[in-house]
Amino acid sequence: MSVLIVGSTALDSIKTPKAENPRLLGGSASHAAVAASFFAPVKLVGVVGEDFPKKYVALYKKHGIDLTGLQIQPGKTFHWAGEYELNMNNRRTLTTELGVFEKFTPHLPEKHKKSPFVLLANIAPALQHHVLDQMNKPKFVVADTMDLWLNIALEDLVGLIKRVDGFVLNDSEAHQLTKEDNVFAALKKLHKMGPKYVIIKKGSHGSILSGPDGFFICPAYPLHKVVDPTGAGDSFVGGMMGYLSTAKGDVRKNIRKAMVYGSVTAAFCCEGFGLNQTTKTTRKNIDVRVRELEAITRF
Amino acid sequence: MSVLIVGSTALDSIKTPKAENPRLLGGSASHAAVAASFFAPVKLVGVVGEDFPKKYVALYKKHGIDLTGLQIQPGKTFHWAGEYELNMNNRRTLTTELGVFEKFTPHLPEKHKKSPFVLLANIAPALQHHVLDQMNKPKFVVADTMDLWLNIALEDLVGLIKRVDGFVLNDSEAHQLTKEDNVFAALKKLHKMGPKYVIIKKGSHGSILSGPDGFFICPAYPLHKVVDPTGAGDSFVGGMMGYLSTAKGDVRKNIRKAMVYGSVTAAFCCEGFGLNQTTKTTRKNIDVRVRELEAITRF
Numbered sequence: 001m002s003v004l005i006v007g008s009t010a011l012d013s014i015k016t017p018k019a020e021n022p023r024l025l026g027g028s029a030s031h032a033a034v035a036a037s038f039f040a041p042v043k044l045v046g047v048v049g050e051d052f053p054k055k056y057v058a059l060y061k062k063h064g065i066d067l068t069g070l071q072i073q074p075g076k077t078f079h080w081a082g083e084y085e086l087n088m089n090n091r092r093t094l095t096t097e098l099g100v101f102e103k104f105t106p107h108l109p110e111k112h113k114k115s116p117f118v119l120l121a122n123i124a125p126a127l128q129h130h131v132l133d134q135m136n137k138p139k140f141v142v143a144d145t146m147d148l149w150l151n152i153a154l155e156d157l158v159g160l161i162k163r164v165d166g167f168v169l170n171d172s173e174a175h176q177l178t179k180e181d182n183v184f185a186a187l188k189k190l191h192k193m194g195p196k197y198v199i200i201k202k203g204s205h206g207s208i209l210s211g212p213d214g215f216f217i218c219p220a221y222p223l224h225k226v227v228d229p230t231g232a233g234d235s236f237v238g239g240m241m242g243y244l245s246t247a248k249g250d251v252r253k254n255i256r257k258a259m260v261y262g263s264v265t266a267a268f269c270c271e272g273f274g275l276n277q278t279t280k281t282t283r284k285n286i287d288v289r290v291r292e293l294e295a296i297t298r299f
Numbered sequence: 300m301s302v303l304i305v306g307s308t309a310l311d312s313i314k315t316p317k318a319e320n321p322r323l324l325g326g327s328a329s330h331a332a333v334a335a336s337f338f339a340p341v342k343l344v345g346v347v348g349e350d351f352p353k354k355y356v357a358l359y360k361k362h363g364i365d366l367t368g369l370q371i372q373p374g375k376t377f378h379w380a381g382e383y384e385l386n387m388n389n390r391r392t393l394t395t396e397l398g399v400f401e402k403f404t405p406h407l408p409e410k411h412k413k414s415p416f417v418l419l420a421n422i423a424p425a426l427q428h429h430v431l432d433q434m435n436k437p438k439f440v441v442a443d444t445m446d447l448w449l450n451i452a453l454e455d456l457v458g459l460i461k462r463v464d465g466f467v468l469n470d471s472e473a474h475q476l477t478k479e480d481n482v483f484a485a486l487k488k489l490h491k492m493g494p495k496y497v498i499i500k501k502g503s504h505g506s507i508l509s510g511p512d513g514f515f516i517c518p519a520y521p522l523h524k525v526v527d528p529t530g531a532g533d534s535f536v537g538g539m540m541g542y543l544s545t546a547k548g549d550v551r552k553n554i555r556k557a558m559v560y561g562s563v564t565a566a567f568c569c570e571g572f573g574l575n576q577t578t579k580t581t582r583k584n585i586d587v588r589v590r591e592l593e594a595i596t597r598f
Contacts, residue, residue, distance in 0.1 A: 087480040181386040183503070184521045204482070205504040206516075215595045217505075219516045222483045256598035296514045297596055299555040 002041040002066075003245040005033045005238065006106050006131045007121025007144075009046035009070065013081035014228055014273055015094070021228075024274030025056040026080065028121035028144065031231035032238025034275055035265040036119070037063035038283045039242030043112050045069035045131070047104040049077040059279060068109045073100040088226045089203075108134045117245035120164070121234055122146045125156035132163055140244065140251050142166035142197075144237050150176050158193065165251075166197035168237050174200050183208060184215070197255065201233050209259060212252055218259040219297050221267035221289055228273045232266040235278060239265030239286075257290075264289040301340040301365075302544040304332045304537065305405050305430045306420025306443075308345035308369070312380035313527055313572055314393070320527075323573030324355045325379065327420035327443065330530035331537025333574055334564040335418070336362035337582045338541030342411050344368035344430070346403040348376040358578060367408045372399040387525045388502075407433045416544035419463070420533055421445045424455035431462055439543065439550050441465035441496075443536050449475050457492065464550075465496035467536050473499045482507060483514070496554065500532050508558060511551055517558040518596050520566035520588055527572045531565040534577060538564030538585075556589075563588040 012026030029046045036042045043066040050072065060067055076099035084091045106127055116139035120128040128143055135141075143164045149157050150173060161167050167190065171183060180186040183200055187210035190198040197211040204223075209216040240255075240262030247254040264286050271277040311325030328345045335341045342365040349371065359366055375398035383390045405426055415438035419427040427442055434440075442463045448456050449472060460466050466489065470482060479485040482499055486509035489497040496510040503522075508515040539554075539561030546553040563585050570576040 089480075181388075182523060182525065184523045188523070202504065205501065208521075215521055216598065217518045217521075217596050218598070219596075222507075222514055222516075224481060224483045224487070226481065260598050294598075297516050297518075299515070299517070299559050299593070 001116050001245045002043055003036050003117040003119060003241050004043045004045065004112050004115035005029050005036060005119045005121055005241070006045040006069075006128070007032060007119075007123050007234070008078060008101060009044075009048050010078040010080055010101070012230060012274055013079070013095070014230055015081070015083040016088070016228065017084075017086045019273070021273045023053075023079070024276070025059060026231060026274055027078065028123065028231075028234040031234035031269065031275065031278070032119055032121045032241070033060070033065050034063050034278050035235040035238030035262070035269070036242030036245075037065055038265065038281070038286055039239065039261065040245045042066065042242065043069060043115060045106050045108060045112065047071040047073055047100050049073060049075045049100045052077045059275070063279070069106075069112055071104070071107070073103075075100040082230070084228070088229055106131050116140065117241055118142070119237060119241045120144065120160075121237065125149050125153050125160045128160050129156065129163070132160075140165050142168060142237065142241060144168045144233065145173065147173050147176065161190075162194035164195050166199065167195040168199045168201065168233075170201040170203070170233065187215075199259065201236060203229070203232075206263065207236070207259060209255065211255060216256045216259065218256070218263055219293055221264050221293055222296070223267055223270055226270045227277070229270050230274065232269045235269040236262040236266040238262070260290055260293055261286065264293065300415050300544045301342055302335050302416040302418060302540050303342045303344065303411055303414035304328050304335060304418045304420055304540070305344040305368075305427070306331060306418075306422050306533070307377060307400060308343075308347050309377040309379055309400070311529060311573055312378070312394070313529055314380070314382040315387070315527065316383075316385045318572070320572045322352075322378070323575070324358060325530060325573055326377065327422065327530075327533045329359075330533035330568065330574065330577070331418055331420045331540070332359070332364050333362050333577050334534040334537030334561070334568070335541030335544075336364055337564065337580070337585055338538065338560065339544040341365065341541065342368060342414060344405050344407060344411065346370040346372055346399050348372060348374045348399045351376045358574070362578070368405075368411055370403070370406070372402075374399040381529070383527070387528055405430050415439065416540055417441070418536060418540040419443065419459075420536065424448050424452050424459045427459050428455065428462070431459075439464050441467060441536065441540060443467045443532065444472065446472050446475065460489075461493035463494050465498065466494040467498045467500065469500040469502070469532065486514075498558065500535065502528070502531075505562065506535070506558060508554065510554060515555045515558065517555070517562055518592055520563050520592055521595070522566055522569055525569045526576070528569050529573065531568045534568040535561040535565040537561070559589055559592055560585065563592065
């Protein structure tokens with residue numbers, strides 16, 4: 001089965017102490033869609049401006065991504081510029097130019113409305129609601145988010161969480177939303193807000209699932225060097241949803257393995273700027289690392 | 300086989316926003332010895348003053364700990380007082396009264412010198428050296444440390460690391476010692492400093508082993524509430540060495556499981572002040588949690 005991914009499509013200018021990379025392909029939907037494409041057919045919904053480079057359209061197409069839902073609007077593509085510190089953990093935003101993204105409304109093409117697997121990648125919760133309003137009984141819906149929406153659209157977000165099967169956020173966001181420092185106490189509170197599955201991302205410390213079969217501690221793939229972590233969280237959830245949508249059996253049976261596949265895909269993302277390294281990998285390379293993760297977590 | 304544990308024996312006064320607990324049994328050797336006692340016979344080497352409460356001697360004895368190497372010196376027992384913030388991560392030292400610990404020299408009773416398993420729990424590296432000087436061909440020696448020794452006794456510590464089979468430190472200490480932010484890059488550098496096995500502790504994120512069979516990502520047991528993390532690292536390494544010293548087969552085969560046993564023992568430590576909760580647990584309770592950890596890390 002295919003997976004529908006709705007989110008931001010952007011140009012990212014990423015600066016580190018060692019390099020400067022202007023106008024890379026970025027955005028939550030781009031990272032998630034490329035990650036998911038290693039496992040399943042992907043339908044992307046997003047918006048770009050008339051300045052969107054043709055090479056990035058070609059990149060989506062190379063990954064077999066269905067672009068029927070990609071709107072091209074008069075104006076400029078959403079542009080984000082950020083700078084990382086040497087340790088690659090702290091980053092600051094230098095520029096946010098919304099461009100055509102400011103007035104984006106995710107209209108779903110008719111054929112997209114019956115997609116069984118839906119990933120509401122990080123965008124405004126109001127837009128995530130709007131996507132769900134158009135869907136016709138999806139099988140499994142997961143939403144991702146970011147701290148910005150906790151700050152400026154909390155009510156929309158809390159309403160959205162009630163409507164999804166799975167909710168993904170990082171540890172600092174979980175703390176902000178639940179006022180719990182302890183990640184397991186936070187997971188308990190997040191469950192009570194609605195979703196059957198809650199996943200807290202902890203960067204290089206991996207991620208933790210809370211679901212009907214209890215907790216799952218998902219490892220991060222050991223990387224000796226992180227080149228650029230931008231999009232790692234989107235790659236994680238994209239890879240996970242891609243794997244889930246084609247795995248045999250139900251979500252409950254497959255979600256742990258799906259998270260591990262997502263984790264490995266996110267590791268490839270971190271090894272290059274933007275999508276540079278993700279696009280160079282193959283399903284075979286991903287499988288090799290999943291087997292490595294199996295070996296280094298067994299006891 | 301038994302395990303020899305040398306380290307500090309102290310009285311800890313621990314303050315949190317919710318409670319104040321004066322003069323609890325503490326110190327690296329106390330925590331490590333009680334943790335190890337669930338798995339193996341333990342010989343403790345340390346020093347206390349004449350004020351050391353009889354109830355704590357009884358507690359050691361209840362755990363079957365051999366106290367032949369516990370010196371009782373004229374003067375006061377080492378006393379540490381610290382205060383934790385609400386999130387239980389940040390702590391500050393209020394008082395350090397070295398007392399008899401100031402002039403401590405770990406003399407090993409004759410029968411201790413042939414101990415096959417030796418844990419050099421956190422004390423000054425010069426004292427850890429002195430213990431090794433007295434040993435007669437131990438089978439497996441592990442050293443733990445703390446940031447203080449990196450700051451004031453770096454040369455001693457670097458010399459010590461060359462002499463041990465396993466070296467244990469936490470992530471911030473690993474960063475300080477290697478100048479590597481990345482934990483896997485730090486592990487690589489630490490190996491080059493001598494030990495066959497290096498373990499980096501990451502608190503609630505678990506720990507990572509680097510050894511002859513590559514990495515092992517060891518999970519932390521999921522706790523919904525941390526009452527007092529003092530001694531958790533000592534409990535981890537104590538539980539690990541206790542398990543290792545009685546497990547059939549060689550260290551290489553058993554070390555992963557030993558870390559998991561250490562991790563679970565450390566979780567019990569965190570659930571009460573000082574050793575209050577550790578002393579209440581049983582090998583059976585520990586086994587239950589190890590099986591739980593197996594279940595929540597499987598994919």
